[in-house]
Amino acid sequence: MNTVGTDGTPSLSLGRVTIADVAREAGVSVPTVSKVVNGRYGVAPTTFKRVMEVVAALGYETSLVAASLRRQQTNVIGILVAEFESFSVELLKGISSAATGTGYELLAYSALAPGGVSPGWERRSLSRLAGTLIDGAIIVTPTVLIPTTSIPVVAIDPHTGQAGPSAIDSDNVDAARVATRYLIELGHRRIAHIRGRSDLTSAQLRETGYRESLEEAGIAFDPALVRDGGYQAALTAEAARELLTRQDRPTAVFAANDMSALGVLAVAHELGLRVPQDLSVIGFDDVPEAARSTPQLTTMAQPLHELGAQALRMLVDLLGGNEVPQQVLLPAELVVRESTGPVPLGS
Amino acid sequence: MNTVGTDGTPSLSLGRVTIADVAREAGVSVPTVSKVVNGRYGVAPTTFKRVMEVVAALGYETSLVAASLRRQQTNVIGILVAEFESFSVELLKGISSAATGTGYELLAYSALAPGGVSPGWERRSLSRLAGTLIDGAIIVTPTVLIPTTSIPVVAIDPHTGQAGPSAIDSDNVDAARVATRYLIELGHRRIAHIRGRSDLTSAQLRETGYRESLEEAGIAFDPALVRDGGYQAALTAEAARELLTRQDRPTAVFAANDMSALGVLAVAHELGLRVPQDLSVIGFDDVPEAARSTPQLTTMAQPLHELGAQALRMLVDLLGGNEVPQQVLLPAELVVRESTGPVPLGS
DNA sequence: GTGAAAGCGCTAACAC
DNA sequence: GTGTTAGCGCTTTCAC
Numbered sequence: 001m002n003t004v005g006t007d008g009t010p011s012l013s014l015g016r017v018t019i020a021d022v023a024r025e026a027g028v029s030v031p032t033v034s035k036v037v038n039g040r041y042g043v044a045p046t047t048f049k050r051v052m053e054v055v056a057a058l059g060y061e062t063s064l065v066a067a068s069l070r071r072q073q074t075n076v077i078g079i080l081v082a083e084f085e086s087f088s089v090e091l092l093k094g095i096s097s098a099a100t101g102t103g104y105e106l107l108a109y110s111a112l113a114p115g116g117v118s119p120g121w122e123r124r125s126l127s128r129l130a131g132t133l134i135d136g137a138i139i140v141t142p143t144v145l146i147p148t149t150s151i152p153v154v155a156i157d158p159h160t161g162q163a164g165p166s167a168i169d170s171d172n173v174d175a176a177r178v179a180t181r182y183l184i185e186l187g188h189r190r191i192a193h194i195r196g197r198s199d200l201t202s203a204q205l206r207e208t209g210y211r212e213s214l215e216e217a218g219i220a221f222d223p224a225l226v227r228d229g230g231y232q233a234a235l236t237a238e239a240a241r242e243l244l245t246r247q248d249r250p251t252a253v254f255a256a257n258d259m260s261a262l263g264v265l266a267v268a269h270e271l272g273l274r275v276p277q278d279l280s281v282i283g284f285d286d287v288p289e290a291a292r293s294t295p296q297l298t299t300m301a302q303p304l305h306e307l308g309a310q311a312l313r314m315l316v317d318l319l320g321g322n323e324v325p326q327q328v329l330l331p332a333e334l335v336v337r338e339s340t341g342p343v344p345l346g347s
Numbered sequence: 348m349n350t351v352g353t354d355g356t357p358s359l360s361l362g363r364v365t366i367a368d369v370a371r372e373a374g375v376s377v378p379t380v381s382k383v384v385n386g387r388y389g390v391a392p393t394t395f396k397r398v399m400e401v402v403a404a405l406g407y408e409t410s411l412v413a414a415s416l417r418r419q420q421t422n423v424i425g426i427l428v429a430e431f432e433s434f435s436v437e438l439l440k441g442i443s444s445a446a447t448g449t450g451y452e453l454l455a456y457s458a459l460a461p462g463g464v465s466p467g468w469e470r471r472s473l474s475r476l477a478g479t480l481i482d483g484a485i486i487v488t489p490t491v492l493i494p495t496t497s498i499p500v501v502a503i504d505p506h507t508g509q510a511g512p513s514a515i516d517s518d519n520v521d522a523a524r525v526a527t528r529y530l531i532e533l534g535h536r537r538i539a540h541i542r543g544r545s546d547l548t549s550a551q552l553r554e555t556g557y558r559e560s561l562e563e564a565g566i567a568f569d570p571a572l573v574r575d576g577g578y579q580a581a582l583t584a585e586a587a588r589e590l591l592t593r594q595d596r597p598t599a600v601f602a603a604n605d606m607s608a609l610g611v612l613a614v615a616h617e618l619g620l621r622v623p624q625d626l627s628v629i630g631f632d633d634v635p636e637a638a639r640s641t642p643q644l645t646t647m648a649q650p651l652h653e654l655g656a657q658a659l660r661m662l663v664d665l666l667g668g669n670e671v672p673q674q675v676l677l678p679a680e681l682v683v684r685e686s687t688g689p690v691p692l693g694s
Numbered sequence: 695g696t697g698a699a700a701g702c703g704c705t706a707a708c709a710c
Numbered sequence: 711g712t713g714t715t716a717g718c719g720c721t722t723t724c725a726c
Contacts (some may be wrong), residue, residue, distance in 0.1 A: 016474065016478035016497050017474075018702095018703060018704090019703065019704065019705095020703080020704095029712065029714080030703090030705095030713090031704095031705075031706085031712080031713065031714085032712060032713075034704065034705055034706095035705090035711095035712090038705080040705095042711060042712080043711070043712085044711060044712085047711075047712085059470070059474065059494075060474070061470075061471055061474030061475050062475065062703085062704075063474075063475060063478070063479050063703060063704070064475040064476055064479070064480060065412050065415055065416050065476075065479035065480050065702090065703080065704090066416055066479065066702075066703035066704040066705090066718095067704055067705075068412055068704090069412050069413055069416060069702090069703080069704070069705095069718045069719065069720090070703085070704050070705045070706080070717080070718050071704085071706095071718085072718095083443050083444075083447065084436075084439045084442070084443035084453070084455070085440060085443070086440070089436045089437075089439060089440055090436075092431045092436060092439075093431050093436055096430050096431035096432070096457060096459065099459055100430065100459050104459070105456070105457065105458050105459055106431070106456070106457045106459060107454060107455070108431070108454070108455040108456075108457075109452070109453070109454050109455075110443060110452065110454075110455075111452050112443070112446055112447050112451070112452055112453060123406070123408075124408050127363065127406065127407070127408030127410075128408050128409065128411040129411055129412075130363055131363035131410070132363075132410050132411070132718085132719080133411060133412050133480075147406075288635030288638070288639075291635070291638050291639050292635075292638050363719095365719060365720085366719065366720065366721095367719075367720095375697085376696065376697045376698080377697085377719090377720080377721095378696075378697060378698085378721075378722080379697075381720070381721055381722090382695095382721090385721080387721095389695060389696080390696085391695055391696085394695075394696085409719085409720075410719055410720070412718090412719080412720090413702095413718075413720040413721090414719080414720055414721075415702095415720090416701095416702045416703065416718095416719080416720070416721095417701080417702050417719085417720050417721045417722080418720085418721065418722095419702095479702085479703080
């Protein structure tokens with residue numbers, strides 16, 4: 001990119017300043033500049049000084065790409081997400097604060113598959129980045145089981161199946177039990193459940209918790225009250241419409257996550273049902289939107305920041321050659337807001 | 348990394364699968380694999396098929412790093428942030444949704460300077476990534492004026508000074524006027540202002556709007572009521588303590604952003620001042636925390652998602668060789684919650 | 695239609 | 711102390 005004019009001075013081209021530009025300008029070889037820049041021993045003080053001056057003057061900064069191609073280590077941790085939305089971004093905040101001071105830089109990557117989430121995005125991203133750009137990765141809600149890879153990996157909200165990477169998650173069964181039990185305590189007996197993404201353990205475990213609480217209360221499980229929402233508001237809408245237009249419609253809905261719960265709220269509104277007078281809705285996650293909806297959403301709050309922070313700490317441990325647990329479960333907490341209330345009279 | 352056993356089959360080493368592994372396995376040369384993978388013309392159908400099969404079998408994916416070192420273009424857009432916190436992360440959501448379908452991938456990068464924000468982090472990150480890893484960049488709240496660089500850049504909440512890159516921001520002067528005017532309408536006359544980061548135009552313009560509204564209402568500007576908060580809760584605390592322990596303390600505070608406003612709320616609580624009965628507080632940004640504080644924060648809501656989305660669209664335009672405006676201003680909106688109220692009797 | 699050679703910017707080994 | 715050589719994984723001429 002950069003060229004040298006006929007007078008020998010570097011031209012002010014638009015390209016990036018390379019190590020060769022610095023070497024030429026300082027009158028030394030490329031490896032010498034490399035040594036100076038990386039603080040290696042074996043450089044004369046005067047040479048060191050001269051090179052540093054040129055580096056400063058030219059504003060040279062080593063290219064992450066070139067360096068990482070050659071080196072085995074980059075001190076960069078990758079966070080792989082399908083897209084940047086409420087859930088992943090809350091985790092990111094926790095990861096970021098935990099990463100401060102560790103010496104690692106953060107690279108959050110989203111391949112943004114056109115046409116929705118394409119299964120296997122994380123395997124693809126991982127292959128593209130691992131071994132070169134990043135030293136380790138945190139993968140958020142993977143769509144496939146991550147194979148044992150070249151670099152340490154930690155999953156948040158992991159995929160179903162055995163033998164995946166180390167994973168962090170909320171105690172989904174317990175949280176789902178608490179959520180369902182809360183609705184039961186409010187007097188509800190016809191409680192629907194909007195399932196999450198069936199390939200994630202979290203979705204399966206939340207359904208398990210739901211069923212367990214029903215059973216515990218002696219309420220027969222009714223398959224007609226369980227629908228798929230895929231953790232997305234849009235996918236939930238149709239399911240909710242079916243559920244809420246039944247003649248024996250449920251008086252309460254436990255949605256597998258907040259996005260789904262918000263989808264239920266929208267459909268309820270559209271059908272003229274008042275929440276919580278006619279219908280109670282409880283979500284899961286406590287993303288920021290939960291506190292901003294009308295009515296505000298009652299939900300099982302996941303410690304999203306802490307989930308992210310723990311994942312980062314585990315990954316740093318792994319990177320340091322330490323052993324880490326195969327699975328860590330953090331407790332979720334019931335946050336009562338406005339979308340839940342006593343069962344309607346006459347139900 | 349990958350080795351070939353004495354029997355000629357590739358060993359199952361832990362390293363990444365390289366193009367050479369695929370070539371060897373398929374019995375073709377490396378360039379041929381490259382052509383197949385990149386869909387170039389001039390490959391026999393049978394060869395194409397065989398290579399693709401090996402690619403699938405081995406799970407090969409081209410390395411972003413190696414490819415971008417050689418290529419001039421990567422189809423990756425970089426988002427450079429100091430750290431992942433409420434503000435930057437809300438922008439990220441907007442950027443992400445606007446980027447879907449454009450064919451660009453997103454790489455959000457945080458160098459996480461140890462010991463707080465180090466000035467110039469974005470210049471450093473940009474140098475490390477530009478020209479190789481990313482085709483263009485969006486820089487959030489830069490700490491220095493970004494020089495004209497090798498790649499297109501768009502700034503959100505730009506640095507002061509002339510001739511920076513194209514920038515997106517809220518209409519800060521107008522928004523600050525609205526905020527201050529609202530407090531005045533509530534009867535307040537002793538209105539303090541916690542300034543933002545003085546190197547950002549947003550902070551300067553918010554102070555300008557504040558002063559203009561005071562003047563408009565015939566209230567003399569009192570320098571003693573203006574303190575620095577640096578857009579951070581922690582930095583704001585001391586300033587707020589000074590302000591609120593004065594005998595002629597203000598009855599209202601206009602904080603330059605929500606983090607500062609939250610800092611004021613904390614100090615007020617600590618001093619036993621009731622908000623809004625004893626003190627009104629208004630913030631700026633409307634980050635998620637604003638709706639979750641006690642009391643909930645009245646604030647000037649920036650269209651954070653839209654700011655991010657616009658930035659992305661501008662960058663894509665720039666990347667496409669189109670002209671874009673030097674500056675785009677989006678309107679902010681007053682969101683009244685619980686932290687503001689009429690001036691206390693007897694003040 | 696295919697492969698040999700060169701080179702992107704950098705760092706690691708090893709001469710000198 | 712410093713420079714020469716090699717090579718990371720890939721793409722791009724350009725012969726054959």
